[in-house]
Amino acid sequence: xxxxxxxxxYTALLMLFLFAPIAILIVFSFNSAKSLSVFSGFSxxxxxELLRDSETLDAVRNTLVLAVSASVISTLMGTAAAVGIxxxxxxxxxxALDTVTNIPMINPDIITGISLMLMFVFVGRFFGAATSxxxxxxxxxxxxxxxxxxxxQVLPKLQQMDHALPEAAMDLGCTPLKAFFKVEVPxxxxxxxxxxxxxxxxxxxxxxxxxxxSGNGFQTLPIRIYNMTKKTVTPKMYALATLIFFVILxxxxxxxxMDANTATDVQDAKRxxxxxxx
Amino acid sequence: MKTSLSVKGQRSLIQRIALAPxxxxxxxxxxxxxxxxxxxxxxxQNYAFTTDNITRFFTATSQVADGDTVREVHTYLxxxxxxxxxxxISTLICLLLGYPxxxxxxxxxxxxxxxxxxxxxxPMWMNFLIRTYAWMTILxxxxxxxxxxxxxxxxxxxxxxxxxxxxxxxxxxYLPYMILPIYSVMAKMDERLIEAAxxxxxxxxxxLRRVIWPLSLPxxxxxxxxxxxxxxxxxxxxxxxxxxxxxxxxDAIESQYTANNLHFAAAIAFVLMIVLLIGMAILQRGAxxxxxx
Numbered sequence: 001x002x003x004x005x006x007x008x009x010y011t012a013l014l015m016l017f018l019f020a021p022i023a024i025l026i027v028f029s030f031n032s033a034k035s036l037s038v039f040s041g042f043s044x045x046x047x048x049e050l051l052r053d054s055e056t057l058d059a060v061r062n063t064l065v066l067a068v069s070a071s072v073i074s075t076l077m078g079t080a081a082a083v084g085i086x087x088x089x090x091x092x093x094x095x096a097l098d099t100v101t102n103i104p105m106i107n108p109d110i111i112t113g114i115s116l117m118l119m120f121v122f123v124g125r126f127f128g129a130a131t132s133x134x135x136x137x138x139x140x141x142x143x144x145x146x147x148x149x150x151x152x153q154v155l156p157k158l159q160q161m162d163h164a165l166p167e168a169a170m171d172l173g174c175t176p177l178k179a180f181f182k183v184e185v186p187x188x189x190x191x192x193x194x195x196x197x198x199x200x201x202x203x204x205x206x207x208x209x210x211x212x213x214s215g216n217g218f219q220t221l222p223i224r225i226y227n228m229t230k231k232t233v234t235p236k237m238y239a240l241a242t243l244i245f246f247v248i249l250x251x252x253x254x255x256x257x258m259d260a261n262t263a264t265d266v267q268d269a270k271r272x273x274x275x276x277x278x
Numbered sequence: 279m280k281t282s283l284s285v286k287g288q289r290s291l292i293q294r295i296a297l298a299p300x301x302x303x304x305x306x307x308x309x310x311x312x313x314x315x316x317x318x319x320x321x322x323q324n325y326a327f328t329t330d331n332i333t334r335f336f337t338a339t340s341q342v343a344d345g346d347t348v349r350e351v352h353t354y355l356x357x358x359x360x361x362x363x364x365x366x367i368s369t370l371i372c373l374l375l376g377y378p379x380x381x382x383x384x385x386x387x388x389x390x391x392x393x394x395x396x397x398x399x400x401p402m403w404m405n406f407l408i409r410t411y412a413w414m415t416i417l418x419x420x421x422x423x424x425x426x427x428x429x430x431x432x433x434x435x436x437x438x439x440x441x442x443x444x445x446x447x448x449x450x451x452y453l454p455y456m457i458l459p460i461y462s463v464m465a466k467m468d469e470r471l472i473e474a475a476x477x478x479x480x481x482x483x484x485x486l487r488r489v490i491w492p493l494s495l496p497x498x499x500x501x502x503x504x505x506x507x508x509x510x511x512x513x514x515x516x517x518x519x520x521x522x523x524x525x526x527x528x529d530a531i532e533s534q535y536t537a538n539n540l541h542f543a544a545a546i547a548f549v550l551m552i553v554l555l556i557g558m559a560i561l562q563r564g565a566x567x568x569x570x571x
Contacts, residue, residue: 007382011394014379018401021412021450024422025404028415036415037422077299084297087289100304103312106503108511108554110528114547115311118318118540144307147300176288207407208513212535225407229518233411241408248403256396 029238070142071199078150113212133215150195157191318544331545365510368448376456384464439521463497
């Protein structure tokens with residue numbers, strides 16, 4: 001069905017609403033002057049400024065260390081969890097686990113953040129520590145909010161998998177562990193990779209939970225941005241946001257390409273196996 | 279037979295080992311922290327039991343200038359009511375804007391569908407703080423929107439620092455979360471039902487009201503949840519777009535946290551959690567009843 005003119009106009013207006021602020025933001029990151037509402041000319045000045053800002057560069061390093069650790073740990077633990085949940089026979093346990101897994105996704109970020117912070121502060125005081133919020137507490141928090149997304153990516157892949165495959169491998173003499181790594185892991189790989197990249201981007205972008213669980217010393221990029229918006233904002237901050245934006249977009253694009261490819265690979269493999277042709 | 283049993287045993291052992299770390303993690307870092315919210319909400323600085331924090335939430339008053347007179351108001355009830363009001367308005371606007379758009383996407387060719395879905399998610403990947411800040415530069419009295427209006431000889435608008443500006447920020451930030459679930463339900467809708475309704479003499483409005491709307495209701499409900507929950511608990515948007523004049527419940531929690539009043543911050547979070555739980559239960563029940571009817 002072709003779109004009616006009124007539908008086209010509506011789509012255009014909605015896109016304008018969604019993209020105008022992003023476009024303005026990107027354009028003003030190239031402003032030669034300091035203003036965020038009057039464009040004086042194209043310049044890379046603010047990007048150069050950004051590279052000289054040591055506090056921001058520290059934040060870049062912190063964010064990457066945190067996002068890599070959180071996404072790798074949550075992917076390992078989440079994939080294992082998905083395998084366990086998938087084989088769970090008890091309906092009661094399954095429902096309980098599903099409910100708990102849903103909590104961080106349904107709860108507002110501010111409540112997840114506050115609840116973790118209260119626990120960390122309490123435990124810290126219990127052990128007599130002066131400050132209990134640090135890189136470790138932030139890492140725990142990031143792993144916690146990434147885990148449900150990893151599980152939700154991996155679980156469907158397990159359900160789509162041909163159940164006979166691991167059985168066949170074991171009939172042919174594989175140990176269960178070997179069958180898992182040789183047969184199941186390759187089958188669910190697209191889900192694992194998508195989960196990993198999703199966890200990475202979520203960790204990279206998180207502000208609210210980080211805000212409540214970071215100590216004074218550890219600054220990630222979103223927290224750095226928050227601190228920058230408290231003072232007078234220059235296009236330098238827009239330059240920073242533009243860079244992060246394109247990094248995340250590039251990652252999503254790669255996932256998309258990769259997932260589509262792995263998906264066709266898997267289909268191709270399935271076709272060959274089913275029909276016995278090469 | 280014996281070997282197959284031991285293989286089974288090994289597999290269930292693997293399953294248990296695989297699930298163990300996450301189970302422990304989920305209890306320690308998802309469930310226990312929520313217990314701490316309640317614990318802090320009902321204790322004082324010395325961790326002795328008290329209901330003072332909760333009482334303070336419901337009874338604290340402050341004075342508000344209302345024209346020439348000074349009114350006494352319940353501080354936190356006022357803030358909570360305002361959060362609820364702005365969140366509900368934003369959710370309704372998202373529904374009004376998003377519903378027809380979700381329908382348009384679902385009607386498009388499969389290629390266009392996936393393109394449009396990808397495209398409306400793109401702005402979500404720009405940092406939330408900066409998106410909000412960009413709206414501030416657009417809506418300011420001397421901002422981009424007003425220079426645009428002035429260029430066409432239209433009287434400039436005063437938007438920044440009003441509740442309207444806060445609503446614009448919320449709608450902008452959460453609109454895609456309304457569109458996506460409605461779209462995914464509509465995409466699965468059976469076209470033949472709509473055709474049948476037309477064949478049986480329904481007009482366009484009748485089809486929308488009697489066929490499309492009821493079928494899309496699960497998507498609408500989850501869209502409402504996905505917009506209402508973050509917009510009721512947001513902070514920052516009102517600080518930037520409302521010029522700090524329209525304190526919301528999220529701002530209240532944040533400012534108590536910054537002031538290190540953790541017990542009162544927990545009390546506000548606790549009340550928010552309970553209200554959200556009740557609200558979601560009512561919403562789900564309404565949806566179930568509609569589905570059963």
